[in-house]
Amino acid sequence: xxxxxxxxxxxxxxxxxxxxxxxxxxxxxxxxxxxxxxxxxxxxxxxxxxxxxxxxxxxxxxxxxxxxxxxxxxxxxxxxxxxxxxxxxxxxxxxxxxxxxxxxxxxxxxxxxxxxxxxxxxxxxxxxxxxxxxxxxxxxxxxxxxxxxxxxxxxxxxxxxxxxxxxxxxxxxxxxxxxxxxxxxxxxxxxxxxxxxxxxxxxxxxxxxxxxxxxxxxxxxxxxxxxxxxxxxxxxxxxxxxxxxxxxxxxxxxxxxxxxxxxxxxxxxxxxxxxxxxxxxxxxxxxxxxxxxxxxxxxxxxxxxxxxxxxxxxxxxxxxxxxxxxxxxxxxxxxxxxxxxxxxxxxxxxxxxxxxxxxxxxxxxxxxxxxxxxxxxxxxxxxxxxxxxxxxxxxxxxxxxxxxxxxxxxxxxxxx
Amino acid sequence: xxxxxxxxxxxxxxxxxxxxxxxxxxxxxxxxxxxxxxxxxxxxxxxxxxxxxxxxxxxxxxxxxxxxxxxxxxxxxxxxxxxxxxxxxxxxxxxxxxxxxxxxxxxxxxxxxxxxxxxxxxxxxxxxxxxxxxxxxxxxxxxxxxxxxxxxx
Numbered sequence: 061x062x063x064x065x066x067x068x069x070x071x072x073x074x075x076x077x078x079x080x081x082x083x084x085x086x087x088x089x090x091x092x093x094x095x096x097x098x099x100x101x102x103x104x105x106x107x108x109x110x111x112x113x114x115x116x117x118x119x120x121x122x123x124x125x126x127x128x129x130x131x132x133x134x135x136x137x138x139x140x141x142x143x144x145x146x147x148x149x150x151x152x153x154x155x156x157x158x159x160x161x162x163x164x165x166x167x168x169x170x171x172x173x174x175x176x177x178x179x180x181x182x183x184x185x186x187x188x189x190x191x192x193x194x195x196x197x198x199x200x201x202x203x204x205x206x207x208x209x210x211x212x213x214x215x216x217x218x219x220x221x222x223x224x225x226x227x228x229x230x231x232x233x234x235x236x237x238x239x240x241x242x243x244x245x246x247x248x249x250x251x252x253x254x255x256x257x258x259x260x261x262x263x264x265x266x267x268x269x270x271x272x273x274x275x276x277x278x279x280x281x282x283x284x285x286x287x288x289x290x291x292x293x294x295x296x297x298x299x300x301x302x303x304x305x306x307x308x309x310x311x312x313x314x315x316x317x318x319x320x321x322x323x324x325x326x327x328x329x330x331x332x333x334x335x336x337x338x339x340x341x342x343x344x345x346x347x348x349x350x351x352x353x354x355x356x357x358x359x360x361x362x363x364x365x366x367x368x369x370x371x372x373x374x375x376x377x378x379x380x381x382x383x384x385x386x387x388x389x390x391x392x393x394x395x396x397x398x399x400x401x402x403x404x405x406x407x408x409x410x411x412x413x414x415x416x417x418x419x420x421x422x423x424x425x426x427x428x429x430x431x432x433x434x435x436x437x438x439x440x441x442x443x444x445x446x447x448x449x450x451x452x453x454x455x456x457x458x459x460x461x462x463x464x465x466x467x468x469x470x471x472x473x474x475x476x
Numbered sequence: 477x478x479x480x481x482x483x484x485x486x487x488x489x490x491x492x493x494x495x496x497x498x499x500x501x502x503x504x505x506x507x508x509x510x511x512x513x514x515x516x517x518x519x520x521x522x523x524x525x526x527x528x529x530x531x532x533x534x535x536x537x538x539x540x541x542x543x544x545x546x547x548x549x550x551x552x553x554x555x556x557x558x559x560x561x562x563x564x565x566x567x568x569x570x571x572x573x574x575x576x577x578x579x580x581x582x583x584x585x586x587x588x589x590x591x592x593x594x595x596x597x598x599x600x601x602x603x604x605x606x607x608x609x610x611x612x613x614x615x616x617x618x619x620x621x622x623x624x625x626x627x628x629x
Contacts, residue, residue, distance in 0.1 A: 328576075328604050332545055337603040339581045385547045389582040389599025396578055443578065 097321045102294040103287050106333035109178045113383035114191045114372045115274045123228045127279030135216050138207030147171040153408050159419025165204030168351045170419045175468050176405055178281045180338045181386040185401045185417040186361025190387050192277035194370040201245050209243030209250045214268045229271045233264035270376035282471030285407050290463040316460025324447050335406035342400045344435050344442035348418035359397040398440030410462040428454045514607040518626045526621035531614055533623040544629045550597040556618055561593025565616035571609050605629045
């Protein structure tokens with residue numbers, strides 16, 4: 061009797077294993093439309109990094125090497141302790157893991173990841189910069205981030221980077237007689253010193269400042285993604301290969317993927333190989349208790365982008381006006397912009413808690429619960445509607461999101 | 477927006493309650509649209525007659541296919557109901573996703589007339605898959621009318 065039972069167990073095990081093998085061979089039967097969606101989300105669908113006409117040094121390897129050194133140099137700050145890498149930590153996917161960024165002070169926003177940003181037309185949560193180099197210049201002058209200023213930075217370049225800078229950008233302007241600290245910053249002493257500099261002197265210094273941004277952008281441009289388990293799964297599915305441990309998704313992860321592109325509507329905004337539509341949405345994210353004042357998101361950000369001293373149409377841009385169509389045709393007013401924030405990429409999302417533009421949600425579980433609940437927006441109009449997902453479905457989506465993690469690509473020879 | 481304008485222009489004691497009622501109705505409609513399904517048998521053809529029949533329009537996306545996530549230029553060919561090319565027209569571009577209740581992610585414009593009824597439309601972009609509507613409001617000698625195109629991505 062006992063022997064028969066054992067044989068039965070063995071037989072059941074063999075049949076179950078065979079069924080699992082068959083399941084692995086055939087996959088979960090994606091429809092043609094779903095397979096196209098999977099293909100569109102796969103990293104294999106990501107083309108080469110698009111040209112940045114506003115930065116003629118974007119693909120200059122010497123500029124990238126210089127940019128890498130600037131990225132990690134804490135001298136580019138008011139207190140000598142803050143570099144880009146302070147918040148964009150390369151050991152943490154170029155972010156800091158805290159709700160609000162901490163530089164010279166505390167900002168009102170979550171540090172954004174760097175990888176893949178060369179593909180996006182708008183930088184920052186509110187898209188107030190329209191290129192990587194314009195983005196890099198914002199924190200350098202912010203009183204709560206680097207808290208430095210333009211003449212200080214030009215002096216640092218002259219003292220420590222002159223030959224590398226001049227090899228890429230040409231001769232530095234004469235800096236003799238310029239104050240150690242001056243710039244159009246919040247600090248009234250440095251701002252007053254800046255106003256005393258002639259217009260042509262300001263222009264010379266600002267060009268050095270813009271070039272610092274362009275070098276940093278050339279470095280950041282090479283920071284990208286490697287294929288995740290999800291990408292390997294899709295490749296295996298689309299080519300009809302048998303899944304191996306390296307490219308299989310568990311039943312829960314597969315179910316989560318199905319929900320992601322189906323019932324849960326995640327791929328409506330998180331679309332394309334970077335899982336972002338590069339646009340701005342009000343998704344009813346609660347206001348942060350740690351941020352004073354009202355944050356209107358894109359409604360303010362787009363005005364800053366349009367009037368930015370460093371936008372695509374500015375004198376410091378290398379682009380022709382016809383290269384600046386994102387800016388030319390940007391939506392600049394309307395209720396849809398109010399409290400709308402950029403759709404972040406979901407690649408590596410499990411490694412980047414906390415979430416949302418001010419780190420309001422601590423975990424992925426909280427994020428999925430938020431989208432399921434679809435609360436009213438603090439102000440403005442939310443695009444969400446309740447998803448009515450079961451507890452199991454929410455866990456499955458979260459399980460799928462964890463398959464999007466992978467190591468980053470960092471330009472060769474430019475690690476810290 | 478029209479409800480907001482109505483509120484701003486309300487001058488009599490009865491205008492304000494009417495405007496508020498209009499705003500409530502509009503918001504309810506918007507809410508319904510969020511939940512609406514795409515109508516079946518939508519006409520996705522690239523040549524359409526205008527709503528009042530004054531014009532016939534054809535959209536010609538650059539590269540022929542309509543792509544997702546990238547800025548694109550279109551040519552809008554305009555002719556009268558009798559087939560005469562319309563060159564001197566003022567054209568406004570609008571659109572959005574009726575199911576989602578939002579507009580276009582960009583503000584496209586007709587930037588110049590190319591001759592023979594063709595007009596260059598710049599700044600077209602669709603950031604999501606699904607059903608989109610693109611509307612051209614045309615004002616020329618025959619009168620004002622609207623051309624509405626359905627786009628599926």
